[in-house]
Each structure stands twice: as C-alpha cells, then as structure tokens.
Amino acid sequence: MKRRAFVTGKAIICALGDTLREIVDAARHKRIRLSQIPFTLASLPYTKPYYLIQRKEGDAPDNRSDAYFYDILFSTVSRALLDAGVNNEEIEDMHVFFGSTSMDVPIFEGNHHKTSASVSGMFLQSSNGYGKIAGAIVERFGIGGNCYSFATACTSSANALLYAAAMIEERHIERALVVGYDLYNNLGFYGCEALKSLAAEEYRPFDRMRDGLILGEACGAVVLEGRRRNADDFMYLGGANICDTYSVTSHDEEGSAVAETMNRALRKAGLRPEDIDAVKAHATGTENNDRTECAAMKVTFGCSVPPVTCVKPFIGHTVGACGVNELILFTESIKEGFVPSTPGFREADKDLHVTPLMENMEAGKGIFMLNYFGFGGNCTTLILSNKDAPG
Amino acid sequence: MKGSLDARLKMELKKLIVDECDITANPEEIGDEDLLFGSESRLGLDSIDALQISIAIQNKYNIIITDSKETRRVMKSINTFADFLQPE
Amino acid sequence: MNEMYIHSASTFIAEAHTDTNYLKEEIRRYTKENFRRVNKFILLTILGARQCINTHALDADTAIYLTTEHGNLGETADVLDEIYEVNSLPKPFGFINTMSSTAAFYLAQNLGVRGRNITVSSQHLSFERGLELLKVDFAGGVERSALIGGVDEASLSEASLEGCAGRSWRMIDGSGWLYVTPEREGAGGAFTEIRSFRDGPSCVRWMSEREISAADVVAFGARIGDEEAASLRDILQPAAEFDYLREYGYSGSATACGISMFVKLYQGKTLLHINRDQRGNYAVIELQQF
Structure with a gap:
C-alpha cells in the first residue's frame, strides 16, 4: 500500500492573529485587519494598505526589535510541533523544508535602520545565503535532519510542501517540518509598488473592479508525517510543479500551462476533475493572474468549475510563504465546517467566467485543490483531502 | 521649447531607453516617430520596460507617471514622450 | 538506489569580476537569443547549462534543478541600495531579479522546456540536497529527464567559508551542470x-x-x-x-x-x-x- 503524508500539526501567525481559533473565527465572520504603510524612504506622498502582524498595540515594521524576526518564526514552529504532539526523538528525526521570497532580508533591514553603513556592503557581509533561516530552525529545535530552502518566488513554500510530502511518500524520510515565512520588508513592498501591482484600498481578487494585490506578512508551519495522528488530519494526495515559459512576470493568459499543472496534479493523485470539491485559488487580484487562473480552471474543469475561494483578502499576499499559510487557513476552516468566502468580492468580471464564494460554504469530508503561481513562470498545484485514507 | 523640438532632450531619452531596457540598438538608430512598444515596434518594448523607464524618469526628472494607460500614451514615440516631459 | 544516469556534464568557471558582456559573448556560442534584463547570476546559469546540453535534443518536459548558496543576493544588495541610498522605488528589472527563480526561468525559456523548475539551497550542501529532490522525482516517476546544476558568484562566495579555518582557495564564478535521466542508453555514467x-x-x-x-x-x-x-x-x-x-x-x-x-x-x-x-x-x- 502506498504511504501517504498527513498534516499532523500546524500553526500560523498572521494579520488575523496568533491562534488557529481566532484566525478561523475571523475567516468565518470576514473580519480583516488592514494597516496603511507609507513609502517614507522614497518620499512618496501616499500610503498603501498592508496586512501587518500586530501582536501589540502600535506594532509597526520600524519599531520592531532585533529579535522580532526569530520570535515570530520560533513561536510558530514550536506551536506547530506542539500541535502535532511530536516527542523529542521525533523532532530530532525531522527534516526542514523552508519556503520564502524575502529569506533574511527583513533581518537585514531591521538592523540597517540603526546604522549608517553602506547598504550593499553591509548586506553582503551579513547574509549567509538562502539556507540561513532553515539553519536557525534546526539549531533552535535540535532537529537532526536535512534542510531544503526553496527560492521559487510565490510558490516557494508550496514547493517545499510538495517535496516534503513526496519524500515521505517515497519513504526517503519519516517526518518533515514545512515552514513558509515572509515578514514585512521594504524590498518587497517598494518593489511591488515599482511594478504598479499594489491595490489602492481594498483586496478584490476576481472582481471586475480589482486593482492589484495587497501584501501581507505571516509565518506558517506544518508538520507532515507518514501516519495520521488525528481523524481529521488532512492527507496529501498529489501535486505538480511546472514552468510556464511565457514571461518572467506573468503567465500565458490562455491558461494552458496553469491548466497543465492542475491536470498533472490530478493525474498524480489518481483523480478526475469532478472529484474536486472546492478550489483555493491563487487569486492575487492582479489583472493577469486572475485572467490566467480563471481561463485555466475553465480548461481543466470545463463547465463544472467547483466552488472557488480566494483567501488572500484575509491575510494578504504573503508571497513565498503563501503556500503554507493559505493551506493552514483553508484546511482549518474546513475542519470547522466551512470553506471561507472571498471578502472584498462584489461584482463578477464577465470575462473571467468564475465567481468565487460570496458566502461561507458548508464543508465536510472532501478533496480540495490548492493553486499557487509565481514570478519565474512557476506553477504549483497541491491536492489534499480529509477523507479516510484509501486501502 | 516643446520637447519634440528639443534634439538634446530627445537624445537623452533615447540613451535612457537603451540603458534602462538593456537593448543592443544605438540611441541614434531610434527614430523620433518610431513606435516604442508592442509587436509592431522594432524595439518591441513591453510593460515591464515601461515600468523601468517610468522609475528612471521619476528619478531623473522628478516626474511621476501615474497609471499604465497613461504610460503607454506618453511613451508611444520619442516625440510624444519628449512633449510630455517638456510641454513647452 | 534509483537509476540516475549522467548523459552530459559541463562546468563553466571564471575568475572573479568576470564581465557580463563576456558571459553574453560566450552564450552566443550556444544560442542566438539575446538576453536582456538579466544579471550575472542568470547569465552564469544559462552559460553553464547550455554548455552542458550543447547539442542534446531535450524533451519538452525536462526539469531544471538550480542549486545555489547565494543565488541573486548580489542583485538584492543593489536593489537595497536603490531603496536606502538613492531613496527611490527600485527599478523593476532589478527587483524581479532579486527572486532567484528567474535564473532557472530564463534557462527553461531558452531551452523551451516546461518540466519542474526548482531553485533550492541548503547551507554548504545545496547541490547534494538538490540531487535528493531529483532522486525523489525520478523515484516517483514524476520526471524523466533533468538538468541539475550549481551556480554561485565569486563575490558572494567568501561568506560561506566563514568558520572554515585555514581554507583559502581563490574565489571563482562557478556554474556546474549535469544532464541526468533514468535511462542508461547513451549515458556516460x-x-x-x-x-x-x-x-x-x-x-x-x-x-x-x-x-x-x-x-x-x-x-x-x-x-x-x-x-x-x-x-x-x-x-x-x-x-x-x-x-x-x-x-x-x-x-x-x-x-x-x-x-x-x-x-x-x-x-x-x-x-x-x-x-x-x-x-x-x-x-x-x-x-x-x-
């Protein structure tokens, strides 16, 4: 019998809060918390919205302590380990799969505003490469296994999960800690503004009036193991990753590569399109992403596109970390009996032919598709289920 | 003087486009009326090139081009671009 | 051990501070494509991999595994300079290229392949970890051919030797690649x-x-x-x-x-x-x- 990978533990810190209960509750009642951030360094006379973690009143990127980055990271990981109920021996046995877009840039930026050293020189001295954060995790928690840090832009932590699951299925490893983490950084915020991809006020993916994305910061961690610990643990059924070579920043609007990713994931999971009960769309709210993704869903699902939800309006686009963060938000809501609706969505775009959920949808056992796309043409689809394991 | 009549400004813009968009053409080869963007244009610049040029313009001339539709209109050719930067 | 046959291998190394125009010239030996809006890390990636593939006909589903310690961190430093020193929004090309996945993307686009496209890192063992990912993909029957390589710039490499007492090699730009499939026929190793x-x-x-x-x-x-x-x-x-x-x-x-x-x-x-x-x-x- 084929071995499966199960999500046995999870934790997240995001703009909605620190605990799964408050986050799912906020999703159920469409409560969102949006902050405004100025472009002070570039002297621009306006602000843009951002989904900021606010652990205490007045928490803002420019008044965070040096330790803040690792506080968030270690707190999330330790609660995920606790949630899974793994013992010290099992923690020692883990392997770490890390996904992020900004990697250690937020640490550098946090330190930099306290000094006057040359930026690039100081950055190159302080950075020890992309593997540094995963290295800090294994050191802090006494994890003995290997580290894999994925740098594939917005699909980074989705790819981290894809490989962690595949390694468990192929019996290369017993258990994995998968972490997606992107904290606020000027590089990403200013960079997206330079690309004119930031929305002005409200996050409205798939809406006729959508005008871009709103970034967010969050840390999500899941424990994957080769056996179910709780009856409602989600099981990984399959996934796929391919490269859409159309353009470095956008995808082919016909949606062929994105559809191919979904189809390959379905084939890997041994499923047909009609087996999917709901789709968590990537839905960045940019013109190109939403057009491409909806076209692709029409290619894959034909006239019977399953119920679709876009969860970014809850926590923002958490870039490389969105793979794990959105998986947690989506699957934990289902455990509580609902697929969350898409806040901010009001008016269908007739060119898209897809209308996301406007009200929460009752959900029980099912099979769910989660889609993620990123710069560099990266496309990733994951399929998970909370049904009983086959066999 | 209107920008399209200012040879110095137009050459400055041509050089800026060549540098910023990392294209192999000589600035002198770009005609004042040549289309800059799209498949019919010899340079074949795209929307990311337009954004790149916008930031460079912002830094050099302190002029902000607000939305992408305006960008396309302004940057249709060297002449339209020069007139936008220097209306009279 | 699953079957992982090596059909071709190649290494491009150059002294530190190699000019990007030189890299572009070298790349022209393998492809007519004119690469623009790219940086040194991307050019090193393309050059090493193109050298490895040379005249091999690639399957359209060939996967790319790019392993790196520092990826595009050089570009990241430049973009941080734009924000903190020039006090400007970063220029789009630079910002886009802070994402290291762009190197494997430009390579896939140039080769016309759309298999898996992964950029992965692991302190001091990036290439070894990349091979493990490739191994699991072959084992699961997910991929049937792959290009796997390691690319890093000299200027960033010194930092990774921190703590290696007495290790003083000269720093080079390096891009080493192997073309691997599960088929023995035609393989050299x-x-x-x-x-x-x-x-x-x-x-x-x-x-x-x-x-x-x-x-x-x-x-x-x-x-x-x-x-x-x-x-x-x-x-x-x-x-x-x-x-x-x-x-x-x-x-x-x-x-x-x-x-x-x-x-x-x-x-x-x-x-x-x-x-x-x-x-x-x-x-x-x-x-x-x-």
Missing part, C-alpha cells in the same frame, strides 16, 4: 549513491562497512578540513584524489562544479565525494563512469 548522515562517525561507519570495492578517486568538499581529510584517506585508501578546490578555486557551488568537472576529466573512473555542513551533517555522492 551514473550516480550510484546519494546519502546523508547525521554525524561524522555514522558516515565513516557506512564507508568502512561497504562491501563493494572502493572508489578510484576521492574528493572532499569545502568544509572537510585537512585533518579530517587525512583520516578519511586512511580509511578509504583511494588510488587518487581530485582536489578540485585547490586546482580550480572555490564558489558556493563548488561541489556541482567539482563533480561535473570529474565527469569530463576522469573517464572510466568512480568518484566518492564527501562533504559536510556547519552542523556536522555529512553528505556522500558516489558516481561511476562507464
């Missing part, structure tokens, strides 16, 4: 072991207890110190050693460069490559040439 160990003693135990004959050539990665290398030599008694770090220099992707160089230089030989990270986790790669 194969990976026969890709193993990880939690500590030195378990690595040594495994090497001492192996029943198959010792490898012809041994090579040590950058974090194996002189003393440790000496004691490993005593255990392994290799007929020869390939000290690629001393001969050719170091980059963050030295392992990928060393291994792809071995394929070219030591035909008909087997190689045992031993490396470790800062924690003392070990990784062993064995390859056999036919």
Whole structure:
C-alpha cells in the first residue's frame, strides 16, 4: 500500500492573529485587519494598505526589535510541533523544508535602520545565503535532519510542501517540518509598488473592479508525517510543479500551462476533475493572474468549475510563504465546517467566467485543490483531502 | 521649447531607453516617430520596460507617471514622450 | 538506489569580476537569443547549462534543478541600495531579479522546456540536497529527464567559508551542470549513491562497512578540513584524489562544479565525494563512469 503524508500539526501567525481559533473565527465572520504603510524612504506622498502582524498595540515594521524576526518564526514552529504532539526523538528525526521570497532580508533591514553603513556592503557581509533561516530552525529545535530552502518566488513554500510530502511518500524520510515565512520588508513592498501591482484600498481578487494585490506578512508551519495522528488530519494526495515559459512576470493568459499543472496534479493523485470539491485559488487580484487562473480552471474543469475561494483578502499576499499559510487557513476552516468566502468580492468580471464564494460554504469530508503561481513562470498545484485514507 | 523640438532632450531619452531596457540598438538608430512598444515596434518594448523607464524618469526628472494607460500614451514615440516631459 | 544516469556534464568557471558582456559573448556560442534584463547570476546559469546540453535534443518536459548558496543576493544588495541610498522605488528589472527563480526561468525559456523548475539551497550542501529532490522525482516517476546544476558568484562566495579555518582557495564564478535521466542508453555514467548522515562517525561507519570495492578517486568538499581529510584517506585508501578546490578555486557551488568537472576529466573512473555542513551533517555522492 502506498504511504501517504498527513498534516499532523500546524500553526500560523498572521494579520488575523496568533491562534488557529481566532484566525478561523475571523475567516468565518470576514473580519480583516488592514494597516496603511507609507513609502517614507522614497518620499512618496501616499500610503498603501498592508496586512501587518500586530501582536501589540502600535506594532509597526520600524519599531520592531532585533529579535522580532526569530520570535515570530520560533513561536510558530514550536506551536506547530506542539500541535502535532511530536516527542523529542521525533523532532530530532525531522527534516526542514523552508519556503520564502524575502529569506533574511527583513533581518537585514531591521538592523540597517540603526546604522549608517553602506547598504550593499553591509548586506553582503551579513547574509549567509538562502539556507540561513532553515539553519536557525534546526539549531533552535535540535532537529537532526536535512534542510531544503526553496527560492521559487510565490510558490516557494508550496514547493517545499510538495517535496516534503513526496519524500515521505517515497519513504526517503519519516517526518518533515514545512515552514513558509515572509515578514514585512521594504524590498518587497517598494518593489511591488515599482511594478504598479499594489491595490489602492481594498483586496478584490476576481472582481471586475480589482486593482492589484495587497501584501501581507505571516509565518506558517506544518508538520507532515507518514501516519495520521488525528481523524481529521488532512492527507496529501498529489501535486505538480511546472514552468510556464511565457514571461518572467506573468503567465500565458490562455491558461494552458496553469491548466497543465492542475491536470498533472490530478493525474498524480489518481483523480478526475469532478472529484474536486472546492478550489483555493491563487487569486492575487492582479489583472493577469486572475485572467490566467480563471481561463485555466475553465480548461481543466470545463463547465463544472467547483466552488472557488480566494483567501488572500484575509491575510494578504504573503508571497513565498503563501503556500503554507493559505493551506493552514483553508484546511482549518474546513475542519470547522466551512470553506471561507472571498471578502472584498462584489461584482463578477464577465470575462473571467468564475465567481468565487460570496458566502461561507458548508464543508465536510472532501478533496480540495490548492493553486499557487509565481514570478519565474512557476506553477504549483497541491491536492489534499480529509477523507479516510484509501486501502 | 516643446520637447519634440528639443534634439538634446530627445537624445537623452533615447540613451535612457537603451540603458534602462538593456537593448543592443544605438540611441541614434531610434527614430523620433518610431513606435516604442508592442509587436509592431522594432524595439518591441513591453510593460515591464515601461515600468523601468517610468522609475528612471521619476528619478531623473522628478516626474511621476501615474497609471499604465497613461504610460503607454506618453511613451508611444520619442516625440510624444519628449512633449510630455517638456510641454513647452 | 534509483537509476540516475549522467548523459552530459559541463562546468563553466571564471575568475572573479568576470564581465557580463563576456558571459553574453560566450552564450552566443550556444544560442542566438539575446538576453536582456538579466544579471550575472542568470547569465552564469544559462552559460553553464547550455554548455552542458550543447547539442542534446531535450524533451519538452525536462526539469531544471538550480542549486545555489547565494543565488541573486548580489542583485538584492543593489536593489537595497536603490531603496536606502538613492531613496527611490527600485527599478523593476532589478527587483524581479532579486527572486532567484528567474535564473532557472530564463534557462527553461531558452531551452523551451516546461518540466519542474526548482531553485533550492541548503547551507554548504545545496547541490547534494538538490540531487535528493531529483532522486525523489525520478523515484516517483514524476520526471524523466533533468538538468541539475550549481551556480554561485565569486563575490558572494567568501561568506560561506566563514568558520572554515585555514581554507583559502581563490574565489571563482562557478556554474556546474549535469544532464541526468533514468535511462542508461547513451549515458556516460551514473550516480550510484546519494546519502546523508547525521554525524561524522555514522558516515565513516557506512564507508568502512561497504562491501563493494572502493572508489578510484576521492574528493572532499569545502568544509572537510585537512585533518579530517587525512583520516578519511586512511580509511578509504583511494588510488587518487581530485582536489578540485585547490586546482580550480572555490564558489558556493563548488561541489556541482567539482563533480561535473570529474565527469569530463576522469573517464572510466568512480568518484566518492564527501562533504559536510556547519552542523556536522555529512553528505556522500558516489558516481561511476562507464
């Protein structure tokens, strides 16, 4: 019998809060918390919205302590380990799969505003490469296994999960800690503004009036193991990753590569399109992403596109970390009996032919598709289920 | 003087486009009326090139081009671009 | 061990501060495409991989695994300068290229392949970890052909040697690539072991207890110190050693460069490559040439 990978533990810190209960509750009642951030360094006379973690009143990127980055990271990981109920021996046995877009840039930026050293020189001295954060995790928690840090832009932590699951299925490893983490950084915020991809006020993916994305910061961690610990643990059924070579920043609007990713994931999971009960769309709210993704869903699902939800309006686009963060938000809501609706969505775009959920949808056992796309043409689809394991 | 009549400004813009968009053409080869963007244009610049040029313009001339539709209109050719930067 | 056959290998190395125009010139030997809006890391990636593929006809589903210690961090430093020193929004091309996945993207686009496209890193063992991902994809039948490489710039590589007392190689730009499939036909060699160990003693135990004959050539990665290398030599008694770090220099992707160089230089030989990270986790790669 084929071995499966199960999500046995999870934790997240995001703009909605620190605990799964408050986050799912906020999703159920469409409560969102949006902050405004100025472009002070570039002297621009306006602000843009951002989904900021606010652990205490007045928490803002420019008044965070040096330790803040690792506080968030270690707190999330330790609660995920606790949630899974793994013992010290099992923690020692883990392997770490890390996904992020900004990697250690937020640490550098946090330190930099306290000094006057040359930026690039100081950055190159302080950075020890992309593997540094995963290295800090294994050191802090006494994890003995290997580290894999994925740098594939917005699909980074989705790819981290894809490989962690595949390694468990192929019996290369017993258990994995998968972490997606992107904290606020000027590089990403200013960079997206330079690309004119930031929305002005409200996050409205798939809406006729959508005008871009709103970034967010969050840390999500899941424990994957080769056996179910709780009856409602989600099981990984399959996934796929391919490269859409159309353009470095956008995808082919016909949606062929994105559809191919979904189809390959379905084939890997041994499923047909009609087996999917709901789709968590990537839905960045940019013109190109939403057009491409909806076209692709029409290619894959034909006239019977399953119920679709876009969860970014809850926590923002958490870039490389969105793979794990959105998986947690989506699957934990289902455990509580609902697929969350898409806040901010009001008016269908007739060119898209897809209308996301406007009200929460009752959900029980099912099979769910989660889609993620990123710069560099990266496309990733994951399929998970909370049904009983086959066999 | 209107920008399209200012040879110095137009050459400055041509050089800026060549540098910023990392294209192999000589600035002198770009005609004042040549289309800059799209498949019919010899340079074949795209929307990311337009954004790149916008930031460079912002830094050099302190002029902000607000939305992408305006960008396309302004940057249709060297002449339209020069007139936008220097209306009279 | 699943079948991982090596069909082609190539290494591009250059002295630090190699000009991007020189890299563009070199790339023109393999492709007519004119690359613009790209940086040195991307050009090194394309050049090394194109050299490796050369005239091989690639399947459209070929996967790309780009392993790197520092990826596009050079570009990231420049973009941070724009924000903090110039006090400007960053220029789009620079910002886009802070994402290291763009290098593997431009390579896939140039080659016309749309298999998996992964950029992965792991302190000091990036290439070894990338090979493990490839191994699991072959085992699961997900991929049928792959390009795997390691790319790092000289200017960023020194930082990764921190804590390696007495290791002073010259820094180079490195891009080492291998074209690998699960098919033996037409292959010149194969990976026969890709193993990880939690500590030195378990690595040594495994090497001492192996029943198959010792490898012809041994090579040590950058974090194996002189003393440790000496004691490993005593255990392994290799007929020869390939000290690629001393001969050719170091980059963050030295392992990928060393291994792809071995394929070219030591035909008909087997190689045992031993490396470790800062924690003392070990990784062993064995390859056999036919």
